Amino acid sequence: MFSSIGVPGLILILVVALVIFGPSKLPEIGKAFGTSLKEFKNATKDIVTDEESTTKSKN
DSSP states (O other), X not given: OOTTTHHHXXXXXXXXXXXXXXXXXXXXXXXXXXXXXXXXXXXXXXXXXXXXXXXXXXX
């Protein structure tokens, strides 16, 4: 996912985020992003397991 951005690109993104949001908001934004990503992963895992159980029950 981040292989085409590279290290200098990531540093630039972090500096811009620091300037826009300020140092006090960055931990809150990171926590919210991590929570959202975790919920998205759990939801996709649930969808895949539901599809697998549906496929097994049809056989």
